[in-house]
Amino acid sequence: MLGALLPILNVIHDDLGYIPEMTYSDIVGALSLSGTEAYGIVTSHHFF
Numbered sequence: 001m002l003g004a005l006l007p008i009l010n011v012i013h014d015d016l017g018y019i020p021e022m023t024y025s026d027i028v029g030a031l032s033l034s035g036t037e038a039y040g041i042v043t044s045h046h047f048f
Contacts, residue, residue, distance in 0.1 A: 001033060002031070002033060004031055005027070005033065005037075009027075009041070009042065009045075024039060
């Protein structure tokens with residue numbers, strides 16, 4: 001489900017202008033990802 005992460009992050013970013021850290025747990029739970037995977041992508045991607 002890692003492929004679904006970027007489109008979801010894009011929608012959140014478009015709506016709020018950033019990715020709130022409090023949304024990480026909801027996103028990883030919905031996509032069955034580890035928190036480390038999601039956090040790594042969010043923090044390493046310059047767009048977010």
